[in-house]
Amino acid sequence: MDVLINGQPRxxxxxxxxxxxxxxxxxxxxxxxxxxxxxxxxxxxRPSWPSTPIxxxxxxxxxxxxxxxxx
Numbered sequence: 221m222d223v224l225i226n227g228q229p230r231x232x233x234x235x236x237x238x239x240x241x242x243x244x245x246x247x248x249x250x251x252x253x254x255x256x257x258x259x260x261x262x263x264x265x266r267p268s269w270p271s272t273p274i275x276x277x278x279x280x281x282x283x284x285x286x287x288x289x290x291x
Contacts, residue, residue, distance in 0.1 A: 224279045241272040244280070256283045 221235040223244070232239075232247050241264060245252060257264050258281040264272050 221274070221276045223274065223276065226281055235274070237275075239274050240270055241274055242269040244274055245269065245282075248282075250282070250284065254285045256285075257281070 221232045221239060223230055223232070225248075232244065234247060235243055241257060241259060242252075245255065245257070252266060252269070257269070259272060259274070260279055
């Protein structure tokens, strides 16, 4: 499956028809508690990831939260 992530084309041959947003994030190796996802211009809530279908050509913006620094 070919998709666009943060403006960059990416290919995921392991994802086939019926894949979900959760499957994509797993393929990317991202921890679910540290990312926010926009799918085709719509922000998707974390509880919806396992039931959100994805398809070739979809566009994603994925923001990864990074902690650190001093208080």
